[in-house]
Amino acid sequence: MSPAPQPATPTKFDDVLRLLASPNVRLVTVFGSLDPDRRVRVHYIADVDIRDYCVLDCVAEGAVPSATPVTPAAAWHERELADQFGVQIKDHPDLRPLLFHENWPDGVHPMLGDVANVPAAHREYRFLKVQGAGVCEVAVGPVHAGIIEPGHFRFSVVGDTVLHLELRHFYTHKGTEKLLEGAPVMDAPMLAESVSGDNCFAHAVAYCQAVENALGIPVPPRAHAIRLIGLELERMIAHIADVGALCGDVGFTVPAAYTARIKESLLLLSTRYLGTRFWRGIAVPGGVKRDLADFDAGPFAADVAVAAHDFAVLAQMVLDTPSVQNRFETTGILTREAARDLGVVGPAARASGIKMDVRHDHPYGAYRNLTVEVPHYHYGDVLSRARVRIDETRITTQLITDCLNALPPGAISTSVPSDASGEGFSAVESPRGELGYWVRIREGRVARCHIKSPSFQNWPALPLAMPGNIIADFPLINKSFNLSYSGCDR
Amino acid sequence: MIFDIARRSLQSKSVLIPVESLLGTATGSRMPIVADSRLNRAIAQRVVEACPTSALALESANGRQHLALNYGACIGCGRCIEVGGGAFVAAEKFTHCGVSKTGLVRRWDVENGAEIVADEPAMTAAAAGIRALLGRALNVREVDSGSCNGCEQEIIALTNPYYDLERFGIHFVASPKHADMLLVTGPVTRNMAEALRQTFAVTPSPKLVVAVGACGCSGGIFSGSYAFEGPVDKLVPVDAYIPGCPPTPSMLLTGILRVLQQKFTGTQAAKSATPR
Numbered sequence: 074m075s076p077a078p079q080p081a082t083p084t085k086f087d088d089v090l091r092l093l094a095s096p097n098v099r100l101v102t103v104f105g106s107l108d109p110d111r112r113v114r115v116h117y118i119a120d121v122d123i124r125d126y127c128v129l130d131c132v133a134e135g136a137v138p139s140a141t142p143v144t145p146a147a148a149w150h151e152r153e154l155a156d157q158f159g160v161q162i163k164d165h166p167d168l169r170p171l172l173f174h175e176n177w178p179d180g181v182h183p184m185l186g187d188v189a190n191v192p193a194a195h196r197e198y199r200f201l202k203v204q205g206a207g208v209c210e211v212a213v214g215p216v217h218a219g220i221i222e223p224g225h226f227r228f229s230v231v232g233d234t235v236l237h238l239e240l241r242h243f244y245t246h247k248g249t250e251k252l253l254e255g256a257p258v259m260d261a262p263m264l265a266e267s268v269s270g271d272n273c274f275a276h277a278v279a280y281c282q283a284v285e286n287a288l289g290i291p292v293p294p295r296a297h298a299i300r301l302i303g304l305e306l307e308r309m310i311a312h313i314a315d316v317g318a319l320c321g322d323v324g325f326t327v328p329a330a331y332t333a334r335i336k337e338s339l340l341l342l343s344t345r346y347l348g349t350r351f352w353r354g355i356a357v358p359g360g361v362k363r364d365l366a367d368f369d370a371g372p373f374a375a376d377v378a379v380a381a382h383d384f385a386v387l388a389q390m391v392l393d394t395p396s397v398q399n400r401f402e403t404t405g406i407l408t409r410e411a412a413r414d415l416g417v418v419g420p421a422a423r424a425s426g427i428k429m430d431v432r433h434d435h436p437y438g439a440y441r442n443l444t445v446e447v448p449h450y451h452y453g454d455v456l457s458r459a460r461v462r463i464d465e466t467r468i469t470t471q472l473i474t475d476c477l478n479a480l481p482p483g484a485i486s487t488s489v490p491s492d493a494s495g496e497g498f499s500a501v502e503s504p505r506g507e508l509g510y511w512v513r514i515r516e517g518r519v520a521r522c523h524i525k526s527p528s529f530q531n532w533p534a535l536p537l538a539m540p541g542n543i544i545a546d547f548p549l550i551n552k553s554f555n556l557s558y559s560g561c562d563r
Numbered sequence: 564m565i566f567d568i569a570r571r572s573l574q575s576k577s578v579l580i581p582v583e584s585l586l587g588t589a590t591g592s593r594m595p596i597v598a599d600s601r602l603n604r605a606i607a608q609r610v611v612e613a614c615p616t617s618a619l620a621l622e623s624a625n626g627r628q629h630l631a632l633n634y635g636a637c638i639g640c641g642r643c644i645e646v647g648g649g650a651f652v653a654a655e656k657f658t659h660c661g662v663s664k665t666g667l668v669r670r671w672d673v674e675n676g677a678e679i680v681a682d683e684p685a686m687t688a689a690a691a692g693i694r695a696l697l698g699r700a701l702n703v704r705e706v707d708s709g710s711c712n713g714c715e716q717e718i719i720a721l722t723n724p725y726y727d728l729e730r731f732g733i734h735f736v737a738s739p740k741h742a743d744m745l746l747v748t749g750p751v752t753r754n755m756a757e758a759l760r761q762t763f764a765v766t767p768s769p770k771l772v773v774a775v776g777a778c779g780c781s782g783g784i785f786s787g788s789y790a791f792e793g794p795v796d797k798l799v800p801v802d803a804y805i806p807g808c809p810p811t812p813s814m815l816l817t818g819i820l821r822v823l824q825q826k827f828t829g830t831q832a833a834k835s836a837t838p839r
Contacts, residue, residue, distance in 0.1 A: 174754045188789040215758045218737035220705045220719050222712055223755055244754045245709040248788040260615050263640050267784055270713025270809065325565075327572050333723035334578060340720070344591035348653055350811065351713065354593060354641050362641075390568045559711045 084129045086138050089117050092129070094143045097122045100416050101500070101509060102525035103140065103150035105133070105158040105184065113158045118498060118509065118525070123434045128498055128511075133158075139165040146416030149533055157184040157250070169198065172246050172562075183251050203229035203237045211544060215244045222558035226547070233543040238536040245562040253522040258284055258358055258489060261519050265510070266353050268524060269560030271311060274303045275503035276510075276560075277356035280522070282437060283510040284358040287497030290489055294481035296360030297439040301476050303352045303361075304501065305469045306377070310339050311504035312420075312462035312469070313384050315555045319459055320391060322549040323400040328391050335380050335387075342376050360486025367480060374477040381470035388463045401456035405538040405550030408453055415534045418527045419506020420465070421554050423449040424457035431502035439476065453538075455553040491517045503527060505557060528561040578725050585726065585813040586820070589657030592811045593639030595632070595647075596657070596669075602630065602650040602676035610643040610651065616777070616784060619643060621673070628673040634659055634806035635667040635780030650676060660810065661773065661803045661818030661825075664796070667780060701733045701823065704742035704766065708759045708795065709785075710749030713809035714776040718746065720812045733819065739763075744771040744819070747801075750778040750785040751793030763799040773822060774801045775815070777808040784808075 093100055101118040108114050113133040117140070121127045131137075137154075139162045140147035151162050152171040159182035162168060173181055178194035203210075209230050215223035225241035253264055265280040266273040278300050285292055317332025340350045347355065347363050355361050365373065391397055407417070412425040422429055431437070432445040448464035450457035494516055500509040506527030513521040535554055542550060607630045611619045618636035622629045644651045659666060670679040705718055721728040722735065736742050739762045751759060763772065774795040777783030782794045795801055803825075805818035 176753060176757065183789050191789070215755065216706060216739070216762050220715050220735060222707050222710070222715065223758065244758070245707070245711075245749065245752055246754055246790050247709055247750065247752055247785045248790040249785075252785065252788050263615060263638060263784055267638075267711045267713070267808075270711035271716050273711075273713065327568050330724060331568075331572055331575075333720075334575075334725065337720060337723045337725045338578075340591075341725075348591060349593055350591045351716070351809075353808070354639070387568065387571070390571070394565050394568070396565070557712060559709075 083114070083132045086131050089129050089131060090138060090140060090143050092119060092121075092127070093117070093140055093147075100140065100144045100146040100150075101126065101507070102511075102523065103147055103154060104511065104523040104525075105154050105160060106130075106513060106521045106523075107184070108132070113160055115154065115160065116511065116523070118511065120434070123429070126435065126498060126500065133160050136161040136163040138163050141165050144416065145414045146530065149529060156182070158182055159185060170196075172243050174198070174243070183248060198241070200227050200239050200241070201237065205231075207231045208236065224558045228539075228544055228547070230544055233545065235539045235542055235544055235547070238539040238547075240532055240536060242532060242558060243562045245559045247559075247563060249563040250522060250524060253519050256519045258514055258517055258519060261522065262356055262358070263354075265524075268563055269526065269528070269557040270351070272307065272503045272505060272508070272557065272560065274307045274352035274356060275501050275508055276524075277353075278304060278438075279499055279501045279503070279508050279510045280512070281356050281358045282499035282501065283497045283512045284489070284514065285497070286499050287495035287512055287514050288489065288493045289495070290359050291487055292360055292438070293484045293487060294439070295364075295483050296485045298476050298480055299361045299363075299365055299485065300356060301439040302365070302473055303355060305473045305476075306339060306343065307352065308504045309377070309381070309466055309469045309473070310336050311555075312466045313339075313380075315462055315552070316384075316388060316391070316459055318552050318555070319401070319455065319549065320397070322552050323397060325391070325394070325397060328387055331387055332384065335384050338380050339377070342373065342380075346373055357486065359489045360484070362486070364485050365480065370477040370480050374474045377470060377473050381466065384466060388466075392460070392463070398456070400546075400549065401459060402454060403452075404455040404546055405542055405553060406453045407534055407538040409451070411537045412453070412534060415530070415537070417531050417534045419503075419531065420458055420461045421531055421534065422506065423447065423461045425453035426451040429507075431500050431507050435500060437499065437501060443472070445472070455549055458553040493517060500525075505555065505560070506531065524563055526557065526560040526563065528556040528558070531556050532561055579727055579730075580725050582731075586817050587656050587658040588813040588817075589654045589811060590813075592654065592657065592807050592814055593641060594634065594637065594654045594657050594807060595639070595641070595643050595651045596654040597630070597632075597650055597671045597676050597678070598652040599650065600676045601648060602671060602673060604628065604673050606646075606648050606650050607673040609646045613642040613646045615640060615642065616781075616786075622670070629670045629679055630673050631668055631670045633668045633781070635664065635804055636777060636783065636786075637806060638777045638784055638808035657814065658817060660805045660807075660814045661821030664801075664804060667804055667806055701731075701744060702736045702742050703733060703744045703746055703819070704736055704739045704762070705746045705748070706739070706759060706762050708747055708749040708755045708779075708793070709752035710776065710778060714748035714779070717809045717812055717815060718748070718775070721815055726812045726816060728816065731820070739766040742766050742770070744773060744822075745799075746773050746775055746819075747795045747799070748775045748779050749793075750782040750788075750791050751795055751798055752790050753792045754790070756792040756798060759795075759798055771802045771822060772799055773803050773805060773818065775805045775818075776810060777806060780804045780806050
């Protein structure tokens with residue numbers, strides 16, 4: 074990624090809104106920080122012309138004009154900003170609390186100061202009420218039927234057909250961005266890894282790259298290569314598991330069990346060569362902690378190829394099965410317009426006709442020397458999202474194998490000065506899509522860290538894929554997006 | 564097509580790991596242990612300072628200095644292994660799963676690296692014994708009280724063809740009302756606290772609660788957060804703890820089976836162990 078341009082002076086809100094309204098500009102994230110005078114700065118990151126990440130910041134004095142009417146992608150970001158920093162947002166269509174539930178009192182803004190010992194409270198939260206003859210409400214969660222994370226879904230249905238779905242999340246809100254404040258730069262990857270446990274390596278690498286951009290630290294080629302292997306292996310595991318889970322959700326349990334087996338074989342592979350199942354503790358600012366021995370590269374690649382072949386054969390059989398086609402096709406359609414408006418990223422965007430992939434659009438690390446193929450479909454249904462994952466698994470396997478066959482020699486890390494300062498942003502393509510970290514470092518410690526997770530961006534799109542579908546298809550549609558609750562809630 | 568998939572599945576070789584190879588195994592868990600007599604005062608001091616979650620502490624007892632490692636707080640970051648000068652290694656064998664809160668702590672003499680309290684009794688249960696014990700039915704409800712999804716990934720892995728928890732008669736059920744055991748992960752966030760209390764309340768007695776993972780045991784890396792309400796035992800009574808960040812499937816299995824062994828071989832052993 075090219076270093077993000079750093080404006081010397083704050084921008085005006087009008088200029089930001091004008092930029093966001095222009096064509097070929099996609100809002101990536103909105104977040105706040107405190108400047109040395111303890112004024113709130115509102116930062117906007119936008120992807121301009123699929124070329125540069127443009128980082129802008131404005132000083133919040135009084136109410137801040139909402140960007141949501143210009144780009145609905147800003148809606149949740151601005152609600153989070155209001156919760157974290159107590160910033161007033163003008164003309165936002167929905168400013169209900171996002172992070173804090175009914176048991177939090179009003180006026181809790183953790184990023185402004187100490188929020189220990191917050192007293193108990195009983196606030197009210199109002200769901201949208203859908204009225205009319207025969208309309209029923211179905212409440213699901215936060216404790217779900219499967220082994221999944223907590224979140225609440227409120228369906229308004231007529232018979233089996235869903236009229237409206239409203240999400241209530243942030244049950245797993247852990248205050249991670251606040252915990253990151255003050256953490257030594259080298260310790261923070263542990264927190265980044267615990268943001269979303271199945272994408273932990275993507276989170277750690279995104280954080281490390283942001284630090285490396287902020288401090289101008291060069292990363293040795295071998296470390297870049299090992300990071301690529303980890304990122305792609307994580308993607309492969311996630312996609313294989315997702316396709317299996319989709320089969321499970323249409324009652325097709327044999328492929329579900331078979332993909333679980335392939336997934337486990339890859340986790341055991343990581344354990345064998347790196348001593349960690351999910352690549353925790355590997356990424357560190359300046360490089361990686363564990364090396365892969367050159368003589369292990371061949372066997373590693375061979376095992377990945379076996380798993381990939383197994384999956385490819387199975388996936389083709391699944392796609393050829395009429396009952397699967399019947400359940401997947403035309404189910405849970407997310408239109409291209411809706412996906413674009415909400416700034417949807419990752420496989421969900423690619424299934425709805427938006428060709429975007431950070432590895433292709435903003436190459437980083439070892440991807441700078443590669444051209445990554447970006448499979449995309451136009452139907453926006455469950456089948457398209459499954460196909461994107463199946464195609465990407467094939468590409469991912471190739472990337473891992475190529476990288477293992479040409480592991481660059483040399484060191485795996487460079488040292489990071491313990492008292493450096495700077496600001497930087499970096500994004501990686503996690504299995505769920507564009508994952509960004511913005512860090513401000515002061516004398517070797519994180520002063521502010523914002524995590525833009527793909528799930529935070531994509532969750533608001535799920536309700537738009539539901540109306541007209543039957544409620545029994547919800548688990549399938551939800552799984553086809555496969556969003557992280559903890560990654561969203563942080 | 565559907566029959567091709569069935570054929571392919573039937574023709575594939577079994578990958579089931581025998582229970583004897585799973586119990587007490589911790590490969591890939593990153594849990595540190597004191598490996599040998601290289602431990603000394605300087606190293607002990609260094610590892611205590613390096614530990615980001617204060618899982619390591621120095622204690623004095625009977626004029627000796629002990630290094631205490633609370634596995635309930637350990638996130639397996641590997642700092643102690645890095646700075647420990649060879650005295651610490653990543654554990655291949657680890658049996659402190661499904662233990663009491665005090666059982667989560669191990670102590671070593673800082674002078675010679677000798678372990679102070681003897682290891683918890685090794686797992687002796689074989690597959691047949693476990694089946695007799697359970698009568699083929701333990702229903703487990705997993706409750707995520709704010710976890711990062713890491714523990715969930717490993718709990719899901721328990722059901723895959725390598726670990727196949729169902730071979731012991733242990734099932735995951737969809738409702739706490741069907742459950743004998745709650746497997747609670749996560750530090751317990753403020754937003755999840757009430758849901759956890761209610762889940763516990765509707766689980767029929769007698770019920771077992773097992774806190775899973777560093778977060779479940781102690782809050783782990785999130786214990787300093789404004790959104791932290793836990794750990795689990797602050798909200799509901801906990802019978803046993805399984806440490807790890809995340810605990811591997813074999814650690815989870817070791818823990819669950821140990822809890823059962825302890826609970827059912829006690830006073831009510833005769834009654835509970837009779838096959839139904």
